[in-house]
Amino acid sequence: MKVTVVGAGNVGATCANVIAHKELANEVVLVDIKEGFAEGKALDIWETSPINLYDTRTIGSTNDYTKTANSDVVVITSGLPRKPGMSRDDLISTNAGIVKSVTENIIKHSPNSKIIIVSNPLDVMTYVAYLTAKVDSSRVFGMAGILDTARYRSFLAEALDVSPKDIQAVLMGGHGDTMVPLPRYTTVGGIPVTELIDSEKLDAIVERTKKGGGELVNLMGTSAWYAPGAAAAQMVEAIVRDQKRVFPVCAWLQGEYGMKDIYLGVPVVLGKNGIEKIIELDLNDDEKALLKESAAAVKSVMDVFDNMNIV
Ligand SMILES: NC(=O)C1=CN([C@@H]2O[C@H](COP(=O)(O)OP(=O)(O)OC[C@H]3O[C@@H](n4cnc5c(N)ncnc54)[C@H](O)[C@@H]3O)[C@@H](O)[C@H]2O)C=CC1
Numbered sequence: 001m002k003v004t005v006v007g008a009g010n011v012g013a014t015c016a017n018v019i020a021h022k023e024l025a026n027e028v029v030l031v032d033i034k035e036g037f038a039e040g041k042a043l044d045i046w047e048t049s050p051i052n053l054y055d056t057r058t059i060g061s062t063n064d065y066t067k068t069a070n071s072d073v074v075v076i077t078s079g080l081p082r083k084p085g086m087s088r089d090d091l092i093s094t095n096a097g098i099v100k101s102v103t104e105n106i107i108k109h110s111p112n113s114k115i116i117i118v119s120n121p122l123d124v125m126t127y128v129a130y131l132t133a134k135v136d137s138s139r140v141f142g143m144a145g146i147l148d149t150a151r152y153r154s155f156l157a158e159a160l161d162v163s164p165k166d167i168q169a170v171l172m173g174g175h176g177d178t179m180v181p182l183p184r185y186t187t188v189g190g191i192p193v194t195e196l197i198d199s200e201k202l203d204a205i206v207e208r209t210k211k212g213g214g215e216l217v218n219l220m221g222t223s224a225w226y227a228p229g230a231a232a233a234q235m236v237e238a239i240v241r242d243q244k245r246v247f248p249v250c251a252w253l254q255g256e257y258g259m260k261d262i263y264l265g266v267p268v269v270l271g272k273n274g275i276e277k278i279i280e281l282d283l284n285d286d287e288k289a290l291l292k293e294s295a296a297a298v299k300s301v302m303d304v305f306d307n308m309n310i311v
């Protein structure tokens with residue numbers, strides 16, 4: 001297995017490090033536009049192999065996509081992160097062009113790859129990659145839901161003083177402040193979470209989750225990378241090991257949940273073919289209304305992109 005990670009910055013390097021550490025591929029190629037940067041990160045990661053005891057080779061490349069040829073999976077993290085005071089959507093003007101040109105290079109050299117988008121604004125950057133790649137939507141999808149549910153699960157674990165391993169949850173919608181955590185589909189060791197926590201505390205955790213990215217931007221002056229990098233690597237693992245994991249993933253909807261021609265976070269089955277199935281949950285009226293609101297927010301940014309006329 002060969003995996004390419006484009007963007008050797010905070011998220012990309014973290015993702016490559018997790019992939020190597022877990023031996024998810026024989027080879028990980030890191031690509032960056034900054035001269036020598038990806039080579040340096042790849043070498044630094046490789047030098048952990050005798051300590052962390054793995055064989056995965058990590059190779060760096062300054063924008064030379066021939067080194068990425070025939071990758072099975074590609075993770076795109078290239079682009080600007082936001083700073084305090086910005087929304088993810090403010091990144092569209094710079095990141096759309098970056099994601100477009102990177103996707104062109106990727107498809108040229110790895111026409112059969114599965115492509116995971118991480119760059120923000122996530123749902124719209126996944127749309128940009130899909131329009132550019134011109135391959136089946138089962139092979140182009142975005143990472144957000146694993147990260148957002150991980151935040152939600154970690155907050156719940158802390159509040160309930162239980163292991164985060166025992167908290168299962170699903171979350172839908174766009175990767176922004178309108179995302180839709182679903183307490184009705186959240187369990188703790190099989191027990192509905194609503195039986196273990198009062199509604200006021202649960203509401204506060206849902207609100208903190210929605211703004212989880214911004215909380216870290218305000219603390220660090222740039223956005224998060226450990227959990228995002230690990231989340232993207234978990235998607236790579238599901239694909240290269242054909243695990244058929246059930247994850248919330250940003251997927252192209254064609255009628256599911258009554259929506260068409262939009263990328264939005266939904267539960268899917270992820271395996272060697274990419275998105276192998278979109279799972280349709282039975283949402284109640286409140287949940288449907290929240291999902292609709294989130295879809296409208298994503299659609300308005302998709303419209304901004306369409307009006308840029310760059311794909
Ligand atoms: N989907 C999600 O849940 C998350 C998304 N993000 C997004 O991921 C992106 C990356 O974030 P960080 O790694 O923190 O940023 P970073 O600034 O640390 O790294 C980005 C890297 O992309 C490189 N780059 C820029 N243009 C390029 C091009 N044309 N080709 C190759 N490389 C290029 C830069 O040189 C830089 O090294 C941001 O857009 C951020 O908003 C970050 C966290 C979570």
Ligand SMILES: O=C([O-])CC(=O)C(=O)O
Pocket residue numbers: 081082088120147175212213214216217223224228
């Ligand atoms: O908040 C950001 O800008 C980065 C991101 O998507 C996240 O950490 O959820």
